[in-house]
Amino acid sequence: MFYDILVYGFIQSAALILMAFGFSLVYGVSRLPNFAHGAIYVFTGFIAWALFNTVGLPYWLSVLLSILASGGIGVLIYYVILRRVRGMEVSEVIATYAIGLVFLEGLRYAGFRGGTYTLPVASDGVSFIFDVPVDHQRVLLMILGFAMVALIWLLTKYTRMGRALKGMAQDERAAMMLGIDSDATAAVAVALGSMLAGVAALIIFPLGSLVVEEGYKVLIYAIAVCVVGGLGSWAGTVIAAFVLGYSQYMTVAYGKPHFQMVVMLLAIIATLIVRPSGFFGKQKQLEERV
Amino acid sequence: MLEARAVMVFYENMLALNNVNITCPDDGVIGVFGANSAGKSTLMYALSGIILDIQHKERMRGGERITLFGEVVHDGEDITKLKAHQRARRGLVLCPERRRLFPESSVAENLSIGGHLATRAEAKETFDFVMDLFPALKKLTRRAAGFLSGGEQQMVAIGRALMAQPKLLLLDEPLLGLAPSIQHTVVESIPHIRNEREISVIVTEQYARPVIPYVDYAYIVENGSTVMEGTREELLGNPDIKAAYFGCG
Numbered sequence: 001m002f003y004d005i006l007v008y009g010f011i012q013s014a015a016l017i018l019m020a021f022g023f024s025l026v027y028g029v030s031r032l033p034n035f036a037h038g039a040i041y042v043f044t045g046f047i048a049w050a051l052f053n054t055v056g057l058p059y060w061l062s063v064l065l066s067i068l069a070s071g072g073i074g075v076l077i078y079y080v081i082l083r084r085v086r087g088m089e090v091s092e093v094i095a096t097y098a099i100g101l102v103f104l105e106g107l108r109y110a111g112f113r114g115g116t117y118t119l120p121v122a123s124d125g126v127s128f129i130f131d132v133p134v135d136h137q138r139v140l141l142m143i144l145g146f147a148m149v150a151l152i153w154l155l156t157k158y159t160r161m162g163r164a165l166k167g168m169a170q171d172e173r174a175a176m177m178l179g180i181d182s183d184a185t186a187a188v189a190v191a192l193g194s195m196l197a198g199v200a201a202l203i204i205f206p207l208g209s210l211v212v213e214e215g216y217k218v219l220i221y222a223i224a225v226c227v228v229g230g231l232g233s234w235a236g237t238v239i240a241a242f243v244l245g246y247s248q249y250m251t252v253a254y255g256k257p258h259f260q261m262v263v264m265l266l267a268i269i270a271t272l273i274v275r276p277s278g279f280f281g282k283q284k285q286l287e288e289r290v
Numbered sequence: 291m292l293e294a295r296a297v298m299v300f301y302e303n304m305l306a307l308n309n310v311n312i313t314c315p316d317d318g319v320i321g322v323f324g325a326n327s328a329g330k331s332t333l334m335y336a337l338s339g340i341i342l343d344i345q346h347k348e349r350m351r352g353g354e355r356i357t358l359f360g361e362v363v364h365d366g367e368d369i370t371k372l373k374a375h376q377r378a379r380r381g382l383v384l385c386p387e388r389r390r391l392f393p394e395s396s397v398a399e400n401l402s403i404g405g406h407l408a409t410r411a412e413a414k415e416t417f418d419f420v421m422d423l424f425p426a427l428k429k430l431t432r433r434a435a436g437f438l439s440g441g442e443q444q445m446v447a448i449g450r451a452l453m454a455q456p457k458l459l460l461l462d463e464p465l466l467g468l469a470p471s472i473q474h475t476v477v478e479s480i481p482h483i484r485n486e487r488e489i490s491v492i493v494t495e496q497y498a499r500p501v502i503p504y505v506d507y508a509y510i511v512e513n514g515s516t517v518m519e520g521t522r523e524e525l526l527g528n529p530d531i532k533a534a535y536f537g538c539g
Contacts (some may be wrong), residue, residue, distance in 0.1 A: 087350030167403040174390040178454045179378030179407040
């Protein structure tokens with residue numbers, strides 16, 4: 001039982017990192033809370049499904065194209081809508097949430113309902129970690145969860161665009177003074193965030209089936225992780241994903257699976273009462289006071 | 291050459307800059323002196339284009355209404371409507387008041403983010419120049435910028451602005467809050483920047499004395515208007531100015 005919790009809690013945490021990291025990246029760089037995050041997650045899954053089943057492309061190509069498409073959707077959303085409301089906090093939330101509704105309810109309206117849509121798993125095999133059986137899709141999930149974090153970290157360290165993201169995240173106006181285009185960089189952030197949501201979808205969806213409701217669930221999970229970790233803090237996101245991932249798996253192991261969502265919502269409420277800036281939001285909170 | 295022609299800035303109904311005309315020739319070092327809230331920073335924001343971002347953000351959040359008049363001309367082109375990053379691409383780089391470093395990034399990373407517009411070769415060459423200009427930074431390259439002292443931060447801020455390959459560097463109150471010995475190191479860098487990099491400089495300061503030996507020409511700003519201008523010798527020769535801004539009778 002102990003190893004069970006250790007391994008599957010870890011998997012749940014990696015899944016949360018995948019779901020939340022894109023949200024955190026977008027907020028960190030552009031201060032835009034992307035409430036369409038969950039919708040992009042679901043939509044990417046359906047694009048891959050359509051390319052694979054309807055168009056008949058090979059699966060690897062469908063995956064690649066759908067992730068690129070999610071990035072494109074991100075850029076489009078930024079330039080068509082978000083750029084106009086950026087800086088108006090309430091409108092940011094309303095606009096992004098509305099975009100999310102359009103995607104999710106549009107899919108539902110188009111008839112994508114129920115559990116009949118599935119994506120194939122990468123491999124049917126099973127590995128044993130500490131004698132706990134883990135299927136290969138979940139092994140892939142763990143690896144990719146951390147690979148994505150590492151990739152973004154390398155990007156911010158070694159590429160010009162990545163450094164611009166990092167500069168913007170810390171002080172937008174100072175970045176502008178150095179010639180960094182705030183709009184272009186924010187669009188890149190939204191695109192990267194959407195692609196991360198896409199990657200998460202294509203790894204996590206094969207474990208179950210493609211359902212529209214997942215979009216709302218993923219959005220709440222991402223917000224919970226980011227609020228607990230401190231909005232915009234990448235280290236906070238990873239640590240909060242572990243805290244919440246393990247708490248979620250414990251509720252599954254000792255309680256009932258449908259309490260998973262309760263854990264997340266309670267975590268948001270508790271964080272907002274006890275420590276509104278989250279684990280790593282201290283500096284930002286200070287800034288707001290000054 | 292950079293020219294501000296009849297620049298006026300209103301914050302709501304408050305006149306922050308009133309009909310300001312300033313010229314900075316290529317290779318010149320221009321001083322702008324004035325008390326707190328005289329409009330020095332607003333002038334720097336107007337020259338660098340940051341004022342457009344402030345205006346936009348205030349409008350978006352329903353805050354202060356900022357109104358701009360006049361024009362800013364750079365090398366014969368009207369750049370009044372250009373955004374800050376576009377002006378930076380033209381070589382107009384602001385090193386802001388209170389430095390605004392990236393606090394979580396190391397000194398080296400602050401500089402490399404500053405090199406956004408530089409080619410790889412330019413970035414490397416400028417990095418070496420900055421290290422020669424401020425040898426104190428050599429030991430600190432891995433330290434997070436937020437943990438540096440004020441003087442060290444100011445050096446990093448100037449270095450970071452230089453990494454953007456400016457043709458004209460706008461230094462907004464570089465000596466604010468620094469100990470006199472550090473002030474000396476910072477102002478000493480101005481002639482090096484001008485002579486070795488052929489960068490013209492506009493420097494603002496509340497207190498003119500440490501800076502005046504390094505400027506060719508200076509403006510005195512009071513309540514948003516330029517009340518006096520002249521070459522260094524002219525200003526030093528004026529007893530009123532001397533008493534008010536240079537602190538010696």
